[in-house]
């Protein structure tokens with residue numbers, strides 16, 4: 001599949017999920033906590049400025065949101081959406097990732113995130129995983145798998161839980177260890 005077609009497919013899928021989440025919210029159906037925070041992470045992702053992938057992250061402790069982040073350029077620098085991507089080795093490196101930005105936001109505001117959970121719409125890349133681990137975050141809830149197998153292996157060694165939370169309407173992914181079924 002060409003890059004363009006793949007991107008188009010991904011954007012359509014994101015739109016479909018956002019619409020479905022919106023319908024569920026509008027239906028007044030009460031969602032569980034995990035779905036609630038993942039829905040918020042999906043809304044946060046809509047602020048992302050690199051359309052190669054829109055990712056949102058929410059850091060939570062005791063059902064309270066401590067911090068949020070989405071992938072975007074360094075403060076004060078132009079966005080991918082305006083000036084194009086900065087491609088290195090097949091990846092856009094212009095942006096600070098969602099998980100990193102959520103950790104940075106906590107640091108800027110002096111919020112302790114030691115021992116907290118993170119909800120992220122895509123499983124973390126290796127660079128973000130290192131930040132998450134050293135920030136003392138113990139559980140990572142993610143919406144979709146994103147390319148990095150190593151993260152899962154090292155998380156096991158470190159005792160950090162990685163738990164997939166599918167969209168409610170999916171139910172088509174095979175349940176894995178640590179999967180939250182609703």
Ligand SMILES: [Zn+2]
Pocket residue numbers: 049050051052080084085086092093094095
């Ligand atoms: Zn980009």
Ligand SMILES: [Zn+2]
Pocket residue numbers: 097098099124125126127128129
């Ligand atoms: Zn990352």
